[in-house]
Amino acid sequence: MHVNGMTSFPPPVSRDRVIWEFPKCYSPEASLQLKKDWNSGTRAACKDRAARHQPWDRQKMSKVVVVGDVNVGKTCLINRFCKDVFERDYKATIGVDFEIERFQICGAPFSLQIWDTAGQEKFKCIASAYYRGAQVIITVFDMADIKSLDHTRQWLEEAMRENEPGSCFVFLVGTKNDLLPSEERQRTEKDGVRIAAEMHAEFWAVSAKSGENVQSFFSRVAALAFEQCIQKDTDDDVPVSIGRGAAIKPDRANLEEGPVQDTKRGCC
Numbered sequence: 001m002h003v004n005g006m007t008s009f010p011p012p013v014s015r016d017r018v019i020w021e022f023p024k025c026y027s028p029e030a031s032l033q034l035k036k037d038w039n040s041g042t043r044a045a046c047k048d049r050a051a052r053h054q055p056w057d058r059q060k061m062s063k064v065v066v067v068g069d070v071n072v073g074k075t076c077l078i079n080r081f082c083k084d085v086f087e088r089d090y091k092a093t094i095g096v097d098f099e100i101e102r103f104q105i106c107g108a109p110f111s112l113q114i115w116d117t118a119g120q121e122k123f124k125c126i127a128s129a130y131y132r133g134a135q136v137i138i139t140v141f142d143m144a145d146i147k148s149l150d151h152t153r154q155w156l157e158e159a160m161r162e163n164e165p166g167s168c169f170v171f172l173v174g175t176k177n178d179l180l181p182s183e184e185r186q187r188t189e190k191d192g193v194r195i196a197a198e199m200h201a202e203f204w205a206v207s208a209k210s211g212e213n214v215q216s217f218f219s220r221v222a223a224l225a226f227e228q229c230i231q232k233d234t235d236d237d238v239p240v241s242i243g244r245g246a247a248i249k250p251d252r253a254n255l256e257e258g259p260v261q262d263t264k265r266g267c268c
């Protein structure tokens with residue numbers, strides 16, 4: 001970064017944004033990747049740059065879009081991760097909002113641009129204008145409101161309408177797991193896992209209130225999105241697609257290759 005002819009460096013990322021180990025999935029039954037380690041290409045690319053003390057040519061960033069019914073806890077989930085706060089009082093998101101979170105993954109700088117969208121019907125047309133160019137779609141439901149789980153397919157369909165088929169990693173996230181007694185929680189998780197598998201999404205259950213699984217979830221998102229960026233860099237001229245049907249089959253090599261990107265300035 002150059003400011004007035006001087007080179008300035010961004011501040012270091014906080015410790016909980018530094019990722020060396022490949023983050024685990026929540027449930028192997030609905031996972032985008034069962035592998036335990038980075039792709040060999042990712043490791044090699046990171047090692048090579050570090051050995052040559054070479055900076056990455058451009059800031060690597062992936063666009064993440066968070067969708068779901070009104071009041072399911074999208075804003076709280078993002079705020080818990082980005083600001084480590086929890087807001088008890090509901091304030092509707094008007095249109096969209098976004099946060100940029102910086103990471104260091106395998107020694108390389110990486111950012112997630114996280115778009116929070118409104119669940120209210122009247123803001124849908126504003127929010128949907130921002131779905132385009134997503135590398136990750138997070139569909140959110142409230143674990144204490146099973147109807148919101150039924151609606152996640154529709155949310156995904158609408159988000160995918162603005163993106164290339166098979167071009168995005170999809171997550172299905174159940175929020176507010178702190179509200180359920182353990183038996184009910186297990187039942188709802190089972191339903192979530194089943195629907196996630198149908199949607200070719202990876203399932204997670206979290207609580208923005210207690211913070212349970214929030215950090216692990218976003219680390220997982222960042223790691224998968226990062227690998228996709230690296231793959232794109234090293235294999236730029238070969239068009240690849242994960243295919244939506246391939247997402248929960250962990251052994252398929254095509255997932256490791258990463259999706260086709262809608263390349264935007266600043267994003268990978």
Ligand SMILES: Nc1nc2c(ncn2[C@@H]2O[C@H](COP(=O)(O)OP(=O)(O)OP(=O)(O)O)[C@@H](O)[C@H]2O)c(=O)[nH]1
Pocket residue numbers: 068069070071072073074075076077087088089090091092093094117118119120175176177178179206207208209210
């Ligand atoms: N108990 C509990 N309550 C939560 C949790 N997450 C969110 N809430 C509550 O749920 C309500 C809605 O949360 P928001 O994050 O604003 O919901 P949203 O999905 O962003 O809503 P829209 O912006 O209208 O689409 C708020 O009153 C939060 O306090 C959680 O993990 N546990």
